[in-house]
Amino acid sequence: MAAYSTAACGYRSEVVTTSVVRVSGIRKTYGATVALEDVSFEVERGEIFGLIGPNGAGKTTTLECVEGLRKPDRGTIAVLDLDPFRDRRTLQNRIGVQLQEAQLQKRIKVWEAVDLWASLYRAQVHGGQLLERLGLAEKRQAWFMTLSGGQKQRLFIALALISDPELVFLDELTTGLDPQARRAIWDLVRGIKDRGKTVVLTTHLMEEAERLCDRVAIVERGRVVDVGSPDALVRRHCPEQGVVLKTEDLRAEGCLRSLPHVTEVKRDGQRFTILGRGDLVTDVIHCVSEHRIQVTEFRTVLPNLEDVFLKLTGHSIRD
Amino acid sequence: MTGLLKLTWVEIKIFLREPLGVIGSVVVPLFVFFAVSGASAPAPASEQLRQPGIDPAFAPALSAMMLALGAVTSLVAIVSIYREGGILKRLRATPLQPLTILSSHVIVKLLFTFVTVILMVLAGKRFFPPTIKVAAWSFVAALMLTTFCILAIGFLIASVVPTARFAQPLATLILYPMLALSGLFFPIDLLPVQVQSVARVLPLAAAVSFLRGAWTGDPWTAHRGDLVVLAVTLGVCTALSAKVFRWE
Numbered sequence: 001m002a003a004y005s006t007a008a009c010g011y012r013s014e015v016v017t018t019s020v021v022r023v024s025g026i027r028k029t030y031g032a033t034v035a036l037e038d039v040s041f042e043v044e045r046g047e048i049f050g051l052i053g054p055n056g057a058g059k060t061t062t063l064e065c066v067e068g069l070r071k072p073d074r075g076t077i078a079v080l081d082l083d084p085f086r087d088r089r090t091l092q093n094r095i096g097v098q099l100q101e102a103q104l105q106k107r108i109k110v111w112e113a114v115d116l117w118a119s120l121y122r123a124q125v126h127g128g129q130l131l132e133r134l135g136l137a138e139k140r141q142a143w144f145m146t147l148s149g150g151q152k153q154r155l156f157i158a159l160a161l162i163s164d165p166e167l168v169f170l171d172e173l174t175t176g177l178d179p180q181a182r183r184a185i186w187d188l189v190r191g192i193k194d195r196g197k198t199v200v201l202t203t204h205l206m207e208e209a210e211r212l213c214d215r216v217a218i219v220e221r222g223r224v225v226d227v228g229s230p231d232a233l234v235r236r237h238c239p240e241q242g243v244v245l246k247t248e249d250l251r252a253e254g255c256l257r258s259l260p261h262v263t264e265v266k267r268d269g270q271r272f273t274i275l276g277r278g279d280l281v282t283d284v285i286h287c288v289s290e291h292r293i294q295v296t297e298f299r300t301v302l303p304n305l306e307d308v309f310l311k312l313t314g315h316s317i318r319d
Numbered sequence: 320m321t322g323l324l325k326l327t328w329v330e331i332k333i334f335l336r337e338p339l340g341v342i343g344s345v346v347v348p349l350f351v352f353f354a355v356s357g358a359s360a361p362a363p364a365s366e367q368l369r370q371p372g373i374d375p376a377f378a379p380a381l382s383a384m385m386l387a388l389g390a391v392t393s394l395v396a397i398v399s400i401y402r403e404g405g406i407l408k409r410l411r412a413t414p415l416q417p418l419t420i421l422s423s424h425v426i427v428k429l430l431f432t433f434v435t436v437i438l439m440v441l442a443g444k445r446f447f448p449p450t451i452k453v454a455a456w457s458f459v460a461a462l463m464l465t466t467f468c469i470l471a472i473g474f475l476i477a478s479v480v481p482t483a484r485f486a487q488p489l490a491t492l493i494l495y496p497m498l499a500l501s502g503l504f505f506p507i508d509l510l511p512v513q514v515q516s517v518a519r520v521l522p523l524a525a526a527v528s529f530l531r532g533a534w535t536g537d538p539w540t541a542h543r544g545d546l547v548v549l550a551v552t553l554g555v556c557t558a559l560s561a562k563v564f565r566w567e
Contacts, residue, residue, distance in 0.1 A: 069412060092414040099412060103404035105329075107336040112329050119325040120413045143336075159409075 020045050020167055020198050021066060026075030027222075028061055035061045036072065037222035048189065048199040050213035052206065052305070054317050058222040059202035060100050063171050066200070067097050080167060093122050096160035100171040100202075104155075106145040110136055113144065114158055121163035130158050134188060150181030157188060168192055170201040174208060186212055206305040206317060216305070220313045230305050237308045239277040242301035243284045246271045249293040259283045271297070322415050326423040334427055344389045345435045352382035352439050353446070376531040379439070379458065380503055383530045384523070386435055387466040388498065390428040391473040392490040397424055398477035399486035408567045417566070425470055432466045433459070454536040461533035465526045468549040471556035472522065478564045494523070501527040522552040 021043035028036040036058045043049040051059040064070045066077055068084030068091055077084055082091045104113055114127040131137050134154045139147060147155065153173060160168050170189065174182040189212055192199055203209055209216050210230045218225040218233070226233060240263075245252075248270055256265050261276040261283050274284055281300055288295055309317045334340055355378040398421075401407045410420045440455045476493060480486045500507075500514065501523040507515055518524050525548035532542050539546070 067412060069408070089414050089416075092412070097412040099405060099409055101405060102409040103406055104409065105333050105401075105406060107333045108329060112332070116325050116329050117413065120322050120415055 018045050019043060020080055021049075021200060022076075022078045023062070023066060024076050026062070026065055026072035026077060028058075028065065028070065028072045034222055036065075039075070039219070039222065039224050041217045041224055041227050043198060043200055044215075045198055046193070046196060047214040048193050048201065048212050050209045050216040051200070051202040051219050052204065052209045052213075052216045052309075052317075053219035054204055057219045059204075059219050060171055062219065063169055063200065063202055064099075067095065067169055068092070093163065094166055096163060096165035096168040098153075098156045098160045098168075098170045098173060100175070102156060104144045107143045109140070110142055110144070110147070110155055111140040113155065114162060117159045117162045123164045124162055125164045127158075127162065130161060133191075134158050135184070148181075150177050150184065153177065153181075153185060154188070157185075157192075161192065165197065167198045167200070170199060172202055172204070174203070174205065182208070204317060206309065210305055218309060218312060225312050233305065233308045234303050237311050238303035240275060240303060241277060241280045243274045243281055244271065244297070244299050244301060245274070245284070245288070245295050246297035247288075247293055247295050249291075251291060252288070252293050255287050255291055255293070256284065259287055273301075323419045323423060323426075326410075326415070326419065327426045330423050330427045331430065334431070340393065344386070344393055344431050345438070348382045348386040348389060348435055349439060349442070351385050352378055352443070355381055356443070374531075376534040377503070379443075379453075379534045380527055380531045382439060383436065383458075383462045383465075384498060384501070384503060384527060386432055387462065387469055387526065388494050390432050390466050391469055391476075391494060392487055394424055394428055394470055394473035395477045395480065395486045395490040396483070398474070399480050399483040402477075402565065402567060403483040405567065411566055421474070425467070428470060429463060429466060433463060436462050453534060457536070457539070458530065458533045461530055461539070465529060465549060468553040469522055469526060471553045471560065474560040474564065475556040478560045497521050497523045498527075500524065503527045520548060522548055525549050525552075 019042040021041075023042070024040045026036055026039050027034075039058065039062050041049075041051075051062055053059055061070065065072045066079055066084060068079075068088045071085050079091055080094055082094075084091055108116075110131065111127070114131060118124040118127050128137070128140075131140060134157060136151060136154055136158065139151060144152070144155070157170070157173075160170070173189070174185050177185065186208070189199060189201070201212070213230060215227065215229050216233070217227045226237070228236065252272065253265065253267060256262060256272060256274050259274075259276070259280075261278040261280045262274055263277070264275040266273040266275075274280065276283075287293070288298075306317060398407075407420065411417060436459050440459060443453075444455075472494070473490065476490050477486065480489050500510065500518040500521060502518065507518045507524065510518055525545035529542045529545040529549070532545075533539070
């Protein structure tokens with residue numbers, strides 16, 4: 001599968017915005033291991049941008065280069081028009097960071113951590129209100145080691161937000177959390193965006209990317225394979241759609257086959273699987289309603305980012 | 320500066336929340352001091368002079384070295400645990416200077432060393448009315464300086480130790496044989512000639528000689544050689560750690 005260069009396929013939102021992160025051609029090696037081959041992307045102000053890909057693809061390395069924690073061997077990075085390595089201190093005051101698998105001191109209390117972090121930044125939001133908003137108010141006096149996985153992650157979000165940053169980096173935020181805690185975190189991340197901040201996150205969960213991200217960059221073996229909104233990527237790479245319906249009406253097959261976007265109709269007794277692209281679903285709905293065809297089952301089979309990933313890389317993201 | 324103070328204060332509180340750490344770094348050296356003093360001093364303390372042959376500075380020098388080495392091993396453990404848990408990395412992803420993050424631990428170690436040695440001196444005054452005049456404040460200052468210098472060894476060990484599990488054993492393995500050769504338990508002159516030359520330049524030998532001298536009232540100028548060794552230890556270990564220190 002050929003790699004798509006960002007320049008060629010880069011998706012641009014219609015609204016003209018300024019990019020807050022510009023990464024161009026970065027490469028990073030550790031000894032003989034190439035962590036990043038060639039990574040380029042831009043993040044626009046106010047969006048949730050996701051770096052998605054399997055574990056070990058280079059998402060975290062990319063993010064840590066952008067955060068100024070690692071220095072790429074080659075390529076340039078501008079974050080809020082600053083060099084993350086040279087202007088580290090200035091930049092740290094304007095960004096909020098949550099690191100993958102980070103820990104705090106076992107016996108630090110929640111409020112102490114928030115208070116300490118608040119003292120490190122020029123601007124800061126009210127720590128108590130922040131904990132309230134993140135649902136940690138009752139845990140103010142708790143030691144870090146006694147918190148659940150979800151509570152720890154919420155505390156790390158609090159630390160990332162305490163300086164009221166313009167730009168927030170979240171690395172594998174929901175890894176290891178149960179589905180309920182995960183949903184709660186997603187709501188929090190949407191809340192960050194709603195307050196006008198830009199969010200850059202990494203995830204290997206396609207569902208998370210689809211639900212949260214305005215745009216994603218698919219990272220695979222140290223390269224950005226493609227960038228775009230989840231919908232646009234699906235339309236671009238996996239335009240095939242399917243509708244499954246069940247009917248006793250004998251007219252159905254002929255009617256469905258005559259639809260313009262249909263490429264294939266498979267029949268299994270009374271159950272039809274209609275494949276096609278474009279406005280397939282609308283067409284099918286029109287067809288059954290126009291001919292008053294009695295339908296007892298109706299569902300769509302739509303491709304998602306998972307399918308895009310499989311198509312672009314030739315393997316599933318779960319491998 | 321606010322960052323350093325806040326971080327140090329938090330680290331002090333965290334340290335106090337771990338009972339084992341407090342026992343190891345405060346209670347044990349005090350206990351050693353009393354046990355060894357009790358054994359080596361004619362009790363109850365009286366007008367009677369100490370028996371010849373028993374070094375009056377042995378107990379304080381031993382406890383002081385326990386205190387200083389306790390601080391070093393504890394520093395190694397903390398740094399490697401913080402590194403392994405990603406705590407160092409998380410702190411570095413803030414406007415904090417890397418040096419500030421490490422300095423807070425040095426300050427905490429020095430502070431607890433200070434508290435313990437003060438307790439030692441005060442309790443010593445109370446329980447062992449001195450038959451020999453002791454230069455207590457000179458001794459306290461000497462211990463603080465010594466601890467500060469050899470904490471740099473701790474950073475060097477912490478830089479190279481692979482995982483937190485090995486941190487404390489490795490630190491012990493490096494430091495305690497050095498203590499054995501330091502002239503504290505038997506004079507360096509009694510060692511084989513080849514070992515002597517090594518033992519004399521060991522930082523812990525300098526530390527022991529300096530602390531002993533300070534206890535018995537030597538002026539610091541009499542220990543220029545020891546001070547040079549300690550200063551070189553500080554300089555070399557700090558420079559090396561700055562090169563090889565790993566944050567993650």
